[in-house]
Amino acid sequence: MLEVKNLTYSYEDGTKALENININLKKGKKIGIIGANGSGKSTLFLNMVGILKPRRGNILFNGESIKYNKKYLREYRKKVNIVFQDPDKQIFYSNVYDDIAFALRNIGYDEEEIKSRIDKVLKRVGAYDFKDKPVHFLSYGQKKRVAIAGILVMDGDIILFDEPTSGLDPLMTREIVSIIEDISKDKNIIISSHDMNLIYEICDYIYVLEKGKIIKEGSVKDVFTEEEILERAGLEEPWLVKIHKRLGLPLFKDEEEFFSYWREKYGSGIDWS
């Protein structure tokens, strides 16, 4: 299990990007890290996968502090990996299959194993239908699936998603969300985002990041009902929280819950005539 302990990270010229960060993955299965642009979310993720090395503090993996040598990091990244924000920057081939195979070929799996893993993963992210299309013919959302597949194929334990739905249309957002929900059934996930509705629906434990510091952590309900904290972090309440607070309705976890409550109470349709 992954734990971030008293992590401080500063740039070469000494400006602090992250200060005394504590994160424990035991707190939830689907952890959300929320904060405005430039609050340090991506830097934190790069620290967590060992690309950046903290100035102070540790990343603990299964109770041991991670080491920064090649051999250790290779094993570590088989278990803990990251899906970056922009799919165009993580797809290197013009062929979907070769691209997803990239990581496995690098660590020397045999082609048979690679094929069976890729087929499985393509179906899981719903990319099987366009697996033979060249990448530059794919839509942004389709590329996003390929990017996720490229990481998922390693079958690690923990996957970090950096802004997984930014730039996606509503339909694609829904689909990526359901892929993430599906992945979270057998893996721990961490999502960074400033889309409050998304985090509210998916995650079960939240950290709020502001200017490189964690200003609040807690369960979804604890965090999202603290309006001042969200305001301070440059964020806003999810709409379900808004209707809960302003209209006095119960706090619903997702849209569906709200709709069925409404239906039960007021019937299914409104007579507009």
Place this chain on the structure above:
Amino acid sequence: MLLIDRYAYTNKLKDFNPMAKFIFAIGALFVAIGFNNLYINFVIFLTMVLLTTIVAGIPSKNYFKIYLVPFLFLFFSILTIIISKSSEDIFLWSFKMGKSYFGIKEESLTSSIILILRVLACLSSTFFIALTTPINHLIKIFKKLKLPPTIIELIILIYRFIFVFLEESKEISFAQEMRFGYIGIKNTYRSIGLLMKCLFVRVLLKYNDMINSLDAKLYNGDFKIG
């Protein structure tokens, strides 16, 4: 972000009259090349180092790190100048290989020292201007000096694209590293090839985007500055 650039925007001399800084540094550069005097060059070097580290407040550790790359070149050039070959032992220090001697002559030693100091004086003057003056101030100076607009345009665009390029290459290589692209020599070669391909494609795309946005902003062939 580039460290040099960050310092240029944050150092203590950043608001000091840019023209004065520019004339001072370029003047020193000309003196260093023109007079080529050992002592003058040493004084220039010392002044520039003190001005950049103490007055402008750039950490000396990082300051001297910037010298590493040019020093590598300097080292190899000096090596070829300082070591000469002769059939007799006329050297300060030498070793014999076959019938000839290889070693260091007194005059090549002095000329190397002069060369090193000249290089140091020139480098430190250039670094002074690079580390203490933001690019926008430099561009204003170039305009005052009536540099051709095309050159200024090029400077602005190249400067902008250096960062686009660096940012992109950093992100792509991070993504490769996370998928074990740099394990062993074979993978590394392949990943570097892929990185170059991706960068090329992405830079062309950015170029297209730029043309579109220039069109949208009514660009008509000349780049207006300040």
